[in-house]
Amino acid sequence: MGFFCVKYLKQAIGMYFCSEMNKNSHDILAIACKQPVMKGSFVLLQEKEQITPGSVQYIIKRYQQNSKWSIENTGMLAYHYEKSKPRESFLELKFCISGNIYCRQKDKECDLCKYSASKNCLEKVESVDVLSFRFSPTHLSQFVKSRKGNEIFSTDILNFKYRTSFTKIIPMCFKTQRVLESLLNQEYSGSLENIFINAQTQMLLLYSLDCMLGDKEVDVVNFKFLANEADREKITKAREILIEHIGEPITIKALSRKVAINECYLKKGFKELFGTTIFDFYQSQRMEHAKYLLYEKGLSVTEVSLLLGYSSISHFSTAFKKHTGLKPCELLLR
Numbered sequence: 001m002g003f004f005c006v007k008y009l010k011q012a013i014g015m016y017f018c019s020e021m022n023k024n025s026h027d028i029l030a031i032a033c034k035q036p037v038m039k040g041s042f043v044l045l046q047e048k049e050q051i052t053p054g055s056v057q058y059i060i061k062r063y064q065q066n067s068k069w070s071i072e073n074t075g076m077l078a079y080h081y082e083k084s085k086p087r088e089s090f091l092e093l094k095f096c097i098s099g100n101i102y103c104r105q106k107d108k109e110c111d112l113c114k115y116s117a118s119k120n121c122l123e124k125v126e127s128v129d130v131l132s133f134r135f136s137p138t139h140l141s142q143f144v145k146s147r148k149g150n151e152i153f154s155t156d157i158l159n160f161k162y163r164t165s166f167t168k169i170i171p172m173c174f175k176t177q178r179v180l181e182s183l184l185n186q187e188y189s190g191s192l193e194n195i196f197i198n199a200q201t202q203m204l205l206l207y208s209l210d211c212m213l214g215d216k217e218v219d220v221v222n223f224k225f226l227a228n229e230a231d232r233e234k235i236t237k238a239r240e241i242l243i244e245h246i247g248e249p250i251t252i253k254a255l256s257r258k259v260a261i262n263e264c265y266l267k268k269g270f271k272e273l274f275g276t277t278i279f280d281f282y283q284s285q286r287m288e289h290a291k292y293l294l295y296e297k298g299l300s301v302t303e304v305s306l307l308l309g310y311s312s313i314s315h316f317s318t319a320f321k322k323h324t325g326l327k328p329c330e331l332l333l334r
Helices: 003-033 139-144 152-158 174-185 190-211 231-243 250-257 263-274 276-294 299-308 313-324 326-334
Strands: 044-050 056-066 074-082 092-105 126-133 168-169
Touching: 003 074, 003 092, 003 126, 056 092, 056 174, 056 250, 056 263, 074 190, 092 174, 092 190, 126 174, 126 190, 126 299, 139 152, 139 190, 152 190, 168 174, 174 190, 190 299, 231 250, 231 263, 231 276, 250 263, 250 276, 263 276, 276 299, 276 313, 299 326
Parallel strands: none
Antiparallel strands: 044 056, 056 126, 074 092, 074 168, 092 126
16 A cells, blocks of 8 residues: 555544544533533634544543633543444543633743743633543453452443443542643653653543442552652652653663662552553553554654664564554554
């Protein structure tokens, strides 16, 4: 398939995905506003999207706050089950939140915002933010093993065991709102932005499922040392280091030294806070970024394996196939 054909195909996929997601943008807005929303009621300030096959597909839209609307922060889980083609089923998380500040000169590096003086920025406006994330069965399967046995409801969702579609409002717990705000206010660009959003999306899925469990208080932790805010910050810092050095593999021992915490505490605390092991998290983020580099950036398999710190192409290809079910070259041809 020629380059222009591949490019056209990707554009077509993107247009279809965007049109499907856009159909659902106004339903979450209507629920948050508690009344129908007319097209054109909100001024679009910013839009971001990702359509990489096999990854989380998302659209983030930031609108200028309309003084006529009273917006209530709202979350929704939409479970779509396709009876005739189960593999085409998907899970969608949708959120609408208000009260954030958007700078209209942000993409041009507004000096006031750049130096943390955004309160004095003349270009700031209040925003209403709509975020949609779509997860495929293949992508969700990696999280099934991290769910505890008594959380049958969330595990059945990840396994697509329900045979009918449904929609459920998600309680907007503190953890979920914190992840959403970090997504909206992050200042990364390019590859680092992609890595960061993938990592935060994983947390968003975990917290959203936990928030749906009515008998569970999601802010409770099981280890006494995690009651210490300083220790929680160290573990969060360890996660940030992994994200920022996705192509530079680091041992758990070296990571624990960097954040000055006991190696055992780091492993237990990481699993408790983020619902996955350090290795599984790091490996998952490497493979998600590999999809982005192959599909969106068009890099060769050799280039991607080197960027992600693999000693050989075969090692990278094996890891990629295990994680995605595809060979790296297959993603290049999509």
